[in-house]
Amino acid sequence: MGTIKQGILGGFSGKVGTVVGGTWKGIHYMRSLPTSVRNPRTEAQVMQRTKFMVTIDFLKPITPFIRVGFKNYASRQTAFNAAMSYNVKNAVTGVFPDYEMDYSNILVSRGSLLPAENADAVAAERSLNFTWSDNSGVSNATETDQAMALVYNGTKGESVFSTTTGGRSSGSATLNVPENWIGDTVEVYLGFISENGSLVANSVYLGQKTIV
Known part of the structure; x- marks a missing residue:
């Protein structure tokens, strides 16, 4: 009073x-007096937060990779937040509350560098063998671009990756995975980064593979 x-x-x-x-x-x-804050748990807000949580669950195990893969979008936000923004909008599917990631639409790297061409991955003994066509000299692709390979194990919430797997001109690379992944189904991605790190390519989804 x-x-x-x-x-x-x-x-x-x-x-x-x-x-x-x-x-x-x-x-x-x-x-x-300050205007009272709107209900922070409206249906739209809860739906958006659920999408965020699903996306975070995927991105957290690959955070170091994301810092490289989305580095060119980190001027006004972190690379992680840039990856969050893109993948929430483009790679979350399903109907609330049963959202899930559409692995085929996920980008783990993003940029203007020419992406991998005719890329594939084949499971070998506790490893994945990556192959791609050497498209050096096309657009801004060079033979010294480094392959960025990533393997995500959703069952265990873990990942294995490398941002310097091999040169574009080599056409192949191998990524080893833990022994306790044998029998697990994994999601596989391949991107490229220029030798000086200034350019990054959109990642290419190589599908689901079963570790042997």
Whole structure:
């Protein structure tokens, strides 16, 4: 409750309705109360937060890779947040609350460098053998571009990756995986980064593979 100090035309202190009165250096003032915050758990907000959590669960095990893969989008935000923004919009599927990641639409690297061409991966003994066509000299691709290979194990919430797997001109690379992954189904991606690190290519999804 507010208190009037100098009659009905004087200043007051305290709260009266939606107004707060007070005195500062002998000057009487009034200010309105802040508008109440909207319900932070509206249906739309809960749906969006659920999409965020699904995306975070995928990105967290590959955070170091994301820092390289989305580095060119980190000028006004972190690379992780840039990856979050892209993948929430483009790679979350399903109907609330049963959202899940559409692995084929995920990008784990993004940029203007020419991506991998005719890329594939074949499971071998506790490893994945990557192959691609050497398209050096086409557009901005060079033979010294480094392959960025990533293997994501959704069952275990783990990943194995390398941002310097092999040169574009080599056409192949191998990535070893843990022994306890044998029998697990994994998601496989391949990107490229220029030798000086200034350019990154959009990653290419190579499908699901079963570790042998």
